[in-house]
Amino acid sequence: MSLTVSAPDGVPEIRPGDDLADALLGALGPDDLVDGDILVVTSKVVSKAEGRVESGDRESWIDAETDRLVARRGPTRIVRNRLGLTMAAAGVDASNVEQGLVVLLPLDPDASARRLRSAVAERRGVNVGVVVTDTAGRAWREGQTDIAIGAAGIAVLESFAGRLDAHGNELAVTAPAVADEIASAVELAQGKLGARPCAVLRGRADLVLAPGDAGPGASALIRADGADLFGYGAREAVIQAVAARPAARAPFGSTVDAEEFVAALGRAGIAAHAATPVDVRTPRERRAAADIVAFAHGWESAGASDLDTHLRFRPVTP
Template sequence: MSRPTAGPGLTSTVTITPLRGIPEVEEGDALADVLEVGLRSSGVRLQTGDIVVVSSKIASKALGLVTHDPDKVRVVANETDYVVAERATPAHVTRIVRSKAGPVMAAAGVDGSNTGRHGGWLLLPHDPDAVCRDLRDELLRRHGVRVGVILSDTSGRPWRIGQVDFALGLHGLQATDDLRGGTDADGRPLEVTSRAIADEIASAADLAKGKVQAVPAAVVRGLARYVPETDVPAAPRGRDLVRTGPDDWFGHGRVEAVRAALGVEPGTPEAEAVGIPPASRADSTRLEAVGRAVRVALQTVDCGTADVGRLSVTLGADTPFELGRLAARLEASLWSEGLHGSSGQPSADGRSVVVSVTALPSVHSHA
């Protein structure tokens, strides 16, 4: 088998150097000064084409983005544009939201770990790309070399276990490598491949810096091809990497999509009133799940009634039309709880019906 070689513009070696010796960051500290300490302590001299990856946590500390409000739910709400999904645990409710910082992530990135001696909750900067721009400009002024800067944060990913770092903000480097229009190694055209370069670099850098080791920055060398010689005004920013609008195929979780269609948007008082589904089905009894489904179904049916049981629900309404509408809403709502509703024959006057409740097949039973 032939050995692959570096092609034009490529490199065979990428190095990641953690910047050690950085002290606890305080409000008002200049990020460039903080990095200088790490560069000197680690014996690193910046070169043209280097990419400096900085954990968002030290940027938040330096900018004073901390709150001591004890109510984390309120803090998260203040940092949220809209809620994507929410699940209840015995201790609290976890919400996946579109944060004001840009990304879709748990709890809007509000974090109480590694906050230093002052404690509190750290908040993400609302314009992380501007933080990167200012830092890149100062590093250029001090060192006379063009570098890229990434502000990294940590998040989970849909359908994958575990968290990884991603580019919350960036400046001075390519965000993506769009290979569409080119060909693969076999000469076949590439139609959909666009590599998330900034996210890959952020994730790789985290292997060298890490959270437990208290090393908040690293220098990535060997990827100068992604650091342009001049700024490109229309280049994607970190915020531009978030799918929104028609490109967002996952605007709601499966449960939230059903409930939102029935008039119960996640993160609203209505969602609180009907009950938020638990993170694990094992945390909820059948009767509790049926009860939530019934409350969702009744949201916009003023004349509806429901007698709730574990295996069936008896619905009532003033007219046959409203009864049919309520039964259809209940069947949809039960589906979001991993349950199947089947309506029997309505009463002679068309004002009541029994809906039997069974579990959906396991393939559909996940939230």
Template sequence: MEIEIIGLKGIPLIKKGDDLSQLIIQAAVLQGIQLSNEDILVIAETAVAKAEGHVIQLEHVEPGEKAKEIAKHTGKDAELVESIIQESNEIIKVGPDFIISETKHGFVCANAGIDESNVDEGLATPIPVNPDISAHEIREKLENNTGKSVAVIISDTQGRAFREGAIGTAIGISGMSPLWDRCGELDLYGRELKTTSIAVADELSSAASLMMGQASEGIPVVIIRGVNYFQKLRNESATIKPLIRPKQFDVFRE
């Protein structure tokens, strides 16, 4: 299998009301690229949140007592901490410079996924309200406009338990299943796989992150082409939920 990872250049800074599907098509044309069947588009969640107007003006946030207390412990601004609380189902752990929470979507991550990078001063972008719906709407428009069968992944940059550094992680998906259950297949020695499930949406998000970068690269959309398991995992009703481990199986949370 040979995979291409293509960063779309020339997409302008996103503002509320922008049609991401049209911006993607226009950027592709300018770059001499045509969408193909089985292309997978990975889109940074910040771009989606900004297009949907899901942006926090921190100066308008009124911190509560809990936020003020956590702010003292973490060194974070109380307005940001209050925003994290508001975007969370549960605050799981507070450290000297981090807050781990479960978001309203069920993701366990730092700062409820709220990002202060690549937005104007005083603003922050939380995770889109429903990344699966966002992905579905973008995919539907792309397919209607191009006649091609594609998948869309909304990605976020997140850390991982027990490891340093952040990677691209899938938080929304449309057009393909996020997990590839390979149980029943045989390994190189003929042994049957019993528990092997591959988080392909996260793998693809991490691959796209190599091109997106984390600073001033200005590439919020990446096309991944040549994924040979696309048809095997094609699923027009897929959601990100299969990637979220049920709380009853979370052996690290009290």
């Protein structure tokens, strides 16, 4: 198997209202886009063409695009934005734009990808997949990579479920996020400062869907809130558990069973009996700790006062 990535020069500066497909195709020669290719475009030019360029204070726009705070370190905010993406500054970007302006992410990146795919099919008569990308950091790793935030006509996950390796072992990784891998590979050719906002990846026609089949879109790569093991950063998780606001429960995940809850209490130095309700006898100075552990695991005290040291915990009603 061989892959090629071509990132053309010559794409003009995109402004609100511009025909993005026309601008991109103008930089691609007649042989630069054929059936089975994957056209990859940065979210920034998509946003510019769709008029997602705004004036005003960047911090205010981050607030407006934020669904909830995930973590904070100094001035840096990692948030879950209105698209469900977890990223720094909600994806609000003040680079490669005139001073005083910011670029917001597209309102619906999957829909943007579908429109671009349809335009390419109409004007060039070819069936391609389309990926819209943005840059994101990774937990546990330095640096950033590009990821897919929009997609059309492409399988975004490649399932290996049930397949065996050469030694007969069932593969443990069952669904590589190929749309993200494509986004990252293409960014190497585009470059951050190269003024090349689109690229064509050739060699994975097996991922491109039939005409008329848009596929699941990149939104299929977003885990539901609470399904991720890292719904909050370390410090923010402590704050949310101590504050114990009911609306903050979801990112901690679903309620654990009694055995797992008792084990968590034990790791916090609090003895308990694995039953429902869970009985806890704790010194008064450890009462608050028991409530905090309970909140983070989807449990709550059953009618105890703040002074009680014999507590009974029950799972929160879904």
